[in-house]
Amino acid sequence: MAFRRALKRLLQEIPNQCVYVQGSRCYSTEARQMVTMIPGDGIGPEISQSVKDIFSAAGAPVDWEDVDVTPVKGPDGNFRLPPKIFDSMDRTKVGLKGPLATPIGKGHQSLNLALRKAFNLYANVRPCKSIEGYKTPYNDVDLVTIRENTEGEYSGIEHVIVDGVVQSIKKITEEASMRVAEYAFAYARDNNRDTVTAVHKANIMKMTDGLFLKCCRHVAEQNKDIKFKEMYLDTVCLNMVQDPTQFDVLVMPNLYGDILSDLCAGLIGGLGVTPSGNIGQDGAIFESVHGTAPDIAGEDKANPTALLLSAVMMLRYMGLSPYAQRIEMACFDVIREGRVLTGDLGGSSKCSEFTEEICRKVRESE
């Protein structure tokens, strides 16, 4: 048992590369990895199943541990998140999350907050790439927003000074800024990206954004193989809507990231096709950021693209890039070909048909 665990750890440290011998299937010594799956509400279960089916078709060495995160009543009568979500993530360290309905009360926010705190999820990563076959007013978008996710304007520190005067504190720390900056450069290198741009307003917020910028500059100095730029947030927005192709990897504090990540999702078609990952020191959770779509839940109409592309990010994170590549390519091929598309993509196919088409392509690509 101890030997198997040691072997698994060893194999996880070696990049999982499949060697494809001509014509034959690769019998890699990859260990199977367990992933925590939170299917979510509404269309969540359907699109989660799609992802599982596609992973299966690809032969990805991933096993799923499903967890329902509906709050449960504790002995004191209060509703809490079920402990099994933390148990599971503690073991697997990797999660895939579907959309969650906002329950009455604060359950939904608590889950995101609780997960973020439990696993120190400090960077929110959204790759935004134009999808061929899904036309938007913007073409050739290929950028990544990396948002510091633990502090900044969302530290939740607010107070009343006098009646009618309220103040909010934006907290920026060297530790958090260095951490996200280092992640941004590592991400750029690992994904063959050219340039990291720090997005800030240090001209106005001299101390807070100034510190953030200083940290980015420091990390840039230690990563001279990656180009580094700095740009004011308002200038980024002005340029983003005129020519988004000029941008590559963007790193920024919390609020700016909240805004820019959604802006960029809009450029490529919205939250229904945009992947998202939350990276932590102790684990990572990948998730679709669209809603639960209760109006079409259970009707086999949902589009699993966002969750699937998030799962693709997850595969890369887990060191399973060849599988990521095949699945991503199959998904993009199906959308480009335009024959089998869900309603939101302009077609009339069912979720299961769209999923099966991707599975077919994945099997063909072996």
Next chain:
Amino acid sequence: KMTDGLFLKCCRHVAEQNKDIKFKEMYLDTVCLNMVQDPTQFDVLVMPNLYGDILSDLCAGLIGGLGVTPSGNIGQDGAIFESVHGTAPDIAGEDKANPTALLLSAVMMLRYMGLSPYAQRIEMACFDVIREGRVLTGDLGGSSKCSEFTEEICRKVRESE
């Protein structure tokens, strides 16, 4: 919740007193998401300082940038209207500049001063010249001088009396 909450509460209060105008509320990130997909759904947007800094530049980008976007700063004791582009030192003094942003800001100023008929004529003349596309400065895709572009607008304004 407290800061933006207070802002929102005030907007709601004023909305109640102005029921002839529709009122909506929207999260900033949702606005940005929708703005780049379909900006035509938006009308007048009011917001706190930082969001305004961001959104005003985003929206200027949608219509072509700071070179064509007017701007006004309204105060209790006065108002200043301004172009928000740079000084363009590389073309300064060469009769190449595009006066549109400053002109449209001046049009805003005329309206503020209660001189709407003049605002209307000047604005229409400016838009007509750009639409016709015969006399345009370099940044608008043409090769005319600033003075030529200006004279063309003057001509149209005189014609419209």
